[in-house]
Amino acid sequence: MDTIVSALLSLLLLLGPAVPQETQGGPYSLSFFYTGLSRPSDGFPSFQATAYLNDQDFFHYDSETGKAIPRYPWSQMEGIEDWEKESKLQKAREDIFMVTLKDIMEYYKDKEGSHTFQGMFGCELQNNKNSGAFWRYAYDGRNFIEFNKEIPAWVPQDPAALNTKKKWEAEEVYVQRAKAYLEEECPVMLQRYLEYGKTYLDRQGIHLLPTSYSSAPH
Template identity: 25%
Template sequence: MKTLLLLLLFCRVSSTVKHSLIYYVTGFSGVSNLPELLVVVMADDIQTVYCDGINRILEPKVDWQKKIFENDPQQLKMHTHYCFMHYPDLFKITMFSLKQIFNQSEGVHTLQLMKGCEWDEETGENRGFMQYSYDGEDLIVFNLKTSTWIAPKPQAVSTKMKWDSDIARIKYYEKFLTQICPDWLKMFLHHGNSSLLRTALPSVSLLQKTPSSPVSCHATGFYPDRAMMFWRKDGEEIHEGVEHGEILPNHNGSFQMNVDLDISSVSPEDWRRYDCVFHLSGVEDDIITKLDETQIRTNWEKSENMTSIIIIISAVVVVVVVFAAAAGFMVHRKKQDQKAPLDNEDSSELSERLDPET
């Protein structure tokens, strides 16, 4: 039953392709070395716009976002208004109110807003979301189904009642989350399809630190991050002795992940029954890597190579020393041979001088 549920979950996750557009707005109080307000716009986890609302800096972070601003003045006007006017004013008022509610007169405080939408490319379903947090904890969340605010904290109840009564603002939030945001997201996907809609397959390797360590099936360089990886035995996914790693970003915008297999109880003749499977959402064919001892990249191979190098170097040194010693001995013998006749002549001459009969 557990295996069936996991397979159903795998099919559901791997068959859907979702895209997102999220606005992160962060306000600071009591921090001197940071801007008072920052806005970051993310499309499918790619930063498209950066804004410093106090110092009036609005910067497109990708080329296609620059083209959108150039070709659509309304987009530029909208982002400029929100970054330089709407959010700074809203956050100043809200921050001042929250300090009074929480009875805070000084210290460092943060107010964060996350709003945006998620669009399922296959089903066409849209999901909007909007919520505030204060000092790292959830403060108030907008319920799009009921068009009301939810206050997880008692201190936010008064804010909820005030915001619930602002019908005009609620109507705008409904329109933004259900219409404006999905339309913008689709526009971003159209202009940035080379990066947002691209698919990149990874290189997959088998790694092992020591002979007793688990074998790690490691995939790197894939995009997007909607991927799964697992070990199989005789074509069936296994879970015992398997440890899944997180999907991590690479410096170039791609991703990496790994899944480890404990081989301590696997006999050498059974290795051929195991393989590692990498699946990327939207790609039909999986990457399958057989558990093959000859294909495993290890750390101890480097140690063995280094030992071999040391042995070879030592042997060379010994040979050089032997040859040097032999050469030194030959030179010494040659000098001795050259010196010997001179010594005989000198001794003969000295004998003649000492011989009284001469």
């Protein structure tokens, strides 16, 4: 499991930022939402991930297509992201995510019915400064575990999450990387996406308005 945790954090950091220009105003947000199902059904794959820039879909990935597919208008921009590389990253995250779901089900001996594991993480910018960040998970609709970057540590909110906390904090470097992602990497990625798309969006008469999205959902 140490290898899995290391891989997850490495994948997050592999999205590495380019040097951004300043983005004023806001708030603007970059957020990722993951859902894993123990028993997928028609129209609901075993795993899906959606990224948002503010309240607009940025790209979507699911276990059936195995591809990260950018949404309009981001799909019209060449070079904003290497989508083949992004697809591989999301596939690796899918594998990690589903292993965690299996671990929780084994802890509770949940062999009957369908069970859901959800995750969300992201950051927010206000006047070119990091103004908020979050990283949390839920199991079957109940709060499971969340990262507190001020401590920093993973804070269990479910009995099974105590085991998850131990695994994810096996080495201090994993905690520090999670903190660095929320406070440094994510905001710079958000600036990069905003600046990269600004020229195209302005030319097309499309405006990415400041978001009403809250950085602290429950």
